[in-house]
Amino acid sequence: MEEVSTMPDPMVPPTPPVSLEALLARADLGLRRIAGPDDPGTVVHGAHTSEMADPYPYLLGGELLLSAGVHIPEGAGAGYFDAYVSRIVAAGGAALGFGLAPVHKAVPAALVEACEMHGLPLLEVPPRTTFSGVARAVWQLMAQARTAELRRVTEAQQSLATAAARPDPLRPVLHQLAQRIGGWAVLFAPDTTELATAGTTPPPEARQSLTNLAEVVRPHDVSAGSRTAAPAAGSRAAGAARVGAAAPGKHRQAEPTPGEHRQAAPTPTTASDTVNGTHLAAYALGTGTGTGTGTNTGFVLGIASPHRTPGDHTIASVAAALLSLLTGRRQTGTATAHASALVRLLLGAPPEDVTPLLGGERWHVVHARPDGRTAPDPLAASALGTALGSALVDPAGEVVRVLVPADRPVEPLPGWTLGVSTAASPPDWADADTRAARALARARATRVPLLRHGDRPALADLVPPHDADAHARSLLAPIAAAPALTDTLRTWLSLHGSWDRTAVALSVHRNTVRQRIARCAALLEADLDDPDVRMELWFALRRT
Known part of the structure; x- marks a missing residue:
């Protein structure tokens, strides 16, 4: 009875592959291929040493398995080697490296025959080369591949950003994308017509399949009560959904019952397929692409390439983000309005x-x-x-400043710390900018993702502004000429006298904070441990 394994299907680890030819080309290793196909496309995803007679349970797939033959019983025949090699192949092993000495002076002939029969590359590892040396060479080549891929992605990001800054940016962005992935890029309009293309056009069947993918990821209106729903039976999108059942990894969308109007599951934002060796991918564009909070505008980016790497997906995602911004402006016309506002401000119009x-x-x-x-x-x-x-964004050094309409809620965003001012009209924007900066400093000090500047009435509002300002100037006069002291005192008081949090908020050492506060106490001739003194100083600092 044939044994049925319960092990899951082999999975290739998410590491950059290394060409087996590159490993054989390392003169310091002295490896020699003695069996198996001479395929330049063979790659390995790691090196693993095992002397188990059945290495299947210990392999993930894609490894160069290294063995000195310790597991081989005396007098082993062709049947043993056939079973051994077949299990390596079943586990997805990329190649077998057999080390000479001290166990075997030569590679067993039966092992060579088994590798040749099963199509597994067999490498002879000379006595002077250690298995750890082979593994280290694999990781060195992986590191080189990773560095090269990161450099490629970085250069692509820069070229895409430069293209997006051109006066008519859609075609330049597509041209750069097609050039970087070595294929074809297309921008589909909301009705899936090809709005702009660049690069080498794929075969007709691949081009049609890419259009089908665009149908899958774009929104579909079905009724006044539902923004999107599944494509109707018989449409190109429905055809793409049916194809998706046979194409692993592609998103599928269910067809509604005839005559039934119902809201479908959320429309997928990406879809991929492979047609006759051409890799296809579609990315839905929207004003919130990548944030999970935006809306799908109906524009879709499609790419077709003869190969697919993790770097290609990253580059395409950057292009999709840029095109989302560009198509969003194309639809709303906000770019023109913002440009008009800037010109009028520069020509002297009040905000x-x-x-x-x-x-x-x-x-x-x-x-x-x-x-x-x-x-x-x-x-x-x-x-x-x-x-x-x-779209009103100012990347000022380490801090990004954004003007957000008061009717749009500002919520925490992963990876960012935010300080938010109260809603302000144009004459008060400068004060709102200061309040937002203080809110950000406090948010960072207290390690919260978002902090809003308070806008409730305070006791200070009961004092006439002229009198309050005069009192503040008089009280703070001894330190007024030293902004660093004033800012440190304000931050320190707002954080209840915490040295560490104040240091974080001001990006200085805690000893610097202590020295500045001691200097403030000396110049003001005040006991800063007294809560009444602290309250009076805080009242004065709020007026500056």
Whole structure:
């Protein structure tokens, strides 16, 4: 009775592959192929040493299995080697490396025959080469491949961003994308007609399949009560959904019962397929692509290429994000309105006269800082603005500032710390900017993703502004000439005298905070441990 394995299907680890030819070309290893196909496309995803007679349970797939033949029983015949090699192949092993000495002085002839019969590349590992040396060479080649792929993706991102900044950016972005993936890129309009293309056109059947994928990921209107639903039976999208049942990895969409109007499951945002060796992918574009909060505008990016790598998907995702911004502006015309507002401001118009062009009378100022240590690049800043629903973005160094209409809620965003001002009209934007900066500093110090500046009435409002300002100037005069002292005192008081949180908020060492607060106490001739003194100073600092 034939044994049936309960092991799951072999899975290739998510690591950059290494060409077997590149490993054989390493003169320091001295490896030699003695059996199996001479296929330049053979790749390995790792090296694993095992002396088990059945290595199947210990392989993930894609490995170069290394063995010195310790497991081979004395007098083993062709049947043993046939079973051994067949199990390696069943587990998805990429190649077998057999080490010479000290167990075997030569590779067993029966092993060579079995590898040749099962199509498994067999490498002879000379006595001077250790298995750990082979494994290290594999990881070195992987690191080189990863570095090269990251460099390729980075260069592609830069070229795509440059193309997006051109006056008529759609075709330049598609051209750069097609060039970077070595294939074809197309922008589908909401009715799935080809709005713009670039690159080498794929065969007709692949081109039609890509159009079908675009149908799958775009929204489909069916009734006034439902924004999207499944495509009707007989449509191209329905055909794509049926094809998807036979194409692993492609999103499928159910067909509604004839005459029935119901809301379907959420429309997928991506879909992929392979037709006669051509890899296809479709990306739905929207004002919130990648954020989970945006809407699908109906535009779809499609790509077709003769190969597929993880880097290609990353590059296509960047292009999809850029095209989402560009097509969103194409639909709403906000870019023209914003440009008009900027020109009028530069020509001397007061802010309150141009705010109607921006889409609102009152706005929140948002200060945002990424959670990592690196400063945000323009693409990240633009994506932040898209997530917040505003194109008015200023990437100022480590902090990104965004003007958000007051009627749009500002919610926490993964990977960002946000400080939000109260809603303000144009004459108060400068003050709102200061409040947003203070809210961001406090948010970072208290390690919360979002903090809003309070807008409830305070006791300070009971004092006439002129008298309050005069009192504040008099009380803070000894430290007024040192902004660092004033800012440190304000932050320290707002954080209840916490040295560590103040240091985080100001990006200085905690000892620096202690020195500055001690200096403030000396210049002000005040006991900063006294709550009454703290309250009076806080009252004064709120007026500055």
